[in-house]
Amino acid sequence: MANVKQGKALNIQDSRILIAGAASLVGSHTADLLLKEGAREVLLLDNFSFGSMEAIAHLQNDPRVKIVRADLMRLPELLDATKGVDGVVHLAAYMTLGFSQTPWQAVDVNIRGAQNMLEACRVNQVKKFIFASSNAVYGYGTGIKGALHEETPFYSVGAPPAAILYGASKIMGEQLCRHYHQSAGQDYVVLRYSTVYGERQHYRAANSLYIMETYDLVRKGLAPVLPGDGTDTKHFVHVSDVARANVAALKSAATDVAVNVSGPAPITTGELVQLVLEYCKSSLKPEIRPDPPGKVRLTSGGAFHIPHDKAGEVIGWKPIVPMKEGVARLLAWLEEQHKKIK
Ligand SMILES: NC(=O)c1ccc[n+]([C@@H]2O[C@H](COP(=O)([O-])OP(=O)(O)OC[C@H]3O[C@@H](n4cnc5c(N)ncnc54)[C@H](O)[C@@H]3O)[C@@H](O)[C@H]2O)c1
Structure with a gap:
């Protein structure tokens, strides 16, 4: 059992929980689960x-849901929004693609935005803060391999600048949590998600995008593209497992700790393409075509995996959705979206 500091634990049924950056993939699934577990109130801040409203439209008639239009860059709005709140799940952030397109906003939102929310939590004595970090804190340097456990240092040699900026911004966010714990006693848990995928997937995450790009090609009868020889590793986690981790962290007394939140097992790009082909019942053969220069994708060039044993010990969480099931769920959802557009 990991030796972990103990702080406040929330009883979900008695709690008002605010999700910052709620109108999206992780936020909407976390809200679904909190409501299912009987949360007193769920505030969806974005x-x-x-x-988009589309991601949370199914929740808006629930009397326990309140939609809060506010901006992380405006502290007064956060001070208002966090009054009487017991727990915050802090998700709003730019990812690698966002850092490549609009680095100004990305730096502001990921760093100053996190600080503003921590400050609002301090002022309003929010009991528990969950910070959505990322496995990008390991740097994804070329050839990174082996187990990326929680003590693995940042190794970024050869990674694209946007990926390094994103990882560094998450390190800043994590350290702001530690600072607020040390200076103001703020209880927090950092969750380092690996690549999240699933229903309500958006097109902003470089790696999950690959599943949808592959599917779109196969559906058009075109050969899926492998950016390398197919042995490159990815470690995904299904969004429903991420939502379970967020809720487990709120309920746990653990504090001042960071844990990996990854799926049951890593997968190679070759295996992933195969899963999409099987789902589509297609006999197309993948084509090897290296990414064009400047394409933002977190290629590892090595075989790595992200152990999640510590999350089991610290917050009692482990992933349950295998990749094959998760990909089928994502693609079934995507097909529904395509039908709606037609
Ligand atoms: N999706 C992944 O693959 C993945 C992997 C690892 C970590 N993460 C982290 O998980 C979190 C959630 O991921 P996601 O894919 O659901 O997020 P997302 O990229 O869809 O963004 C979440 C929401 O934040 C909102 N937002 C942006 N700037 C804001 C601001 N200034 N004020 C208020 N709201 C703002 C956006 O409108 C969006 O709805 C992020 O912190 C991300 O870095 C995601």
Whole structure:
């Protein structure tokens, strides 16, 4: 059993939980689960800069749901929104693609935005803060391999600048949590998600995008593209497992700790393409075509995996959705979306 500091634990049924950056993939699934577990109130905060009402439309008639249009860059709005709140799940952030397109906003939102929310939590004595970090804190340097456990240092040699900026911004966010714990006693848990995928997937995450790009090609009868020889590793986690991790962290007394949140097992790009082909019942053969220069994708060039044993010990969580089932769920959802557009 890991030796972990103990702080406040929330009883979900008695709690008002605010999700910052709620109108999207992780936020909407976390809200679904909190409501299912009987949360007293769930506040869905977003500035809708890239999330959309569509992701949370199914929740808006629930009397326990309150939609809060607010911006992480405006501290007064966060001070208002966090009054009487017991727990915050802090998700709103730019990812690698966002850092490549609009680095100004990305730096602001990921760093100052996290600090603003921690400050609002301090002022309003929010009991528990969950910070959505990323396995990008390991740097994804060329040839990274082996187990990326929680003590693995940042190794970024050869990684694209946007990926390094994103990882560094998450390190800043994590350390701001530690700072607020040390200076103000703020209880927090950092969850380092690996690549999240699933229903309500958006097109902003470089690696999950690959599943949808592959599917779109196969559906058009075109050969799926392998950016390398197919042995490159990815470690995904299904969004329903991520939502379970967020809720487990709120309920756990653990504090001042960071844990990996990854899926049951890593997968190679070759195996992933095969899963999509099987789902589509297609006999197309993948074509090897290296990514064009400047394409933002977190290629590892090595075989790595992200152990999640510590999350089991610290917050009692482990993933349950295998890749084959998760990909089928994502693609079934995607097909539904295509039908709606037609
Ligand atoms: N999706 C992944 O593959 C993945 C992997 C690892 C970590 N993460 C982390 O998980 C979190 C959630 O991921 P996601 O894919 O659901 O997020 P996302 O990229 O869809 O963004 C979440 C929401 O934040 C909102 N937002 C952006 N700027 C804001 C601001 N200034 N004020 C208020 N709201 C703002 C957006 O409108 C969006 O709805 C992020 O912190 C991300 O870094 C995601």
